[in-house]
Amino acid sequence: MPKKLKQVPKFANESQERSFWESHDTADYFDLSKAVRVRFPNLMPSTTAISLRLPVSLLEQIKIAANKRDVPYQSLIKMWRAEKVG
Structure with a gap:
């Protein structure tokens, strides 16, 4: 015998x-x-925004790599992070 399902109530708002x-x-x-x-x-x-401290030389290397790829350096950091984390 199939299980009898309950009726979903009406909600006043998303929080409820x-x-x-x-x-x-x-x-x-x-x-x-x-x-x-x-x-x-x-x-x-x-x-969400985060604050990340990097050595100036590392940030400069990232900016150079981003410039070669014609992408903003923040986007390049996100792409690299996604590749490493999965």
Whole structure:
């Protein structure tokens, strides 16, 4: 016999919905066997600014490498970091 699913309540705002899902199991509300993978190709990942101290000579080398690739040095640092971290 299939499991009877609960009705998802209406939420007044995102905060209320977030609180609800933090304390409830989605399996009680959705048939997860029918779930499909979706892609959001235009969704930009969240970012945060950081402060990073580098020796002046290293920063100059990074700027030279970025200039050769015609990209901003901050973007080059992010690309290198992504390659190393995965």
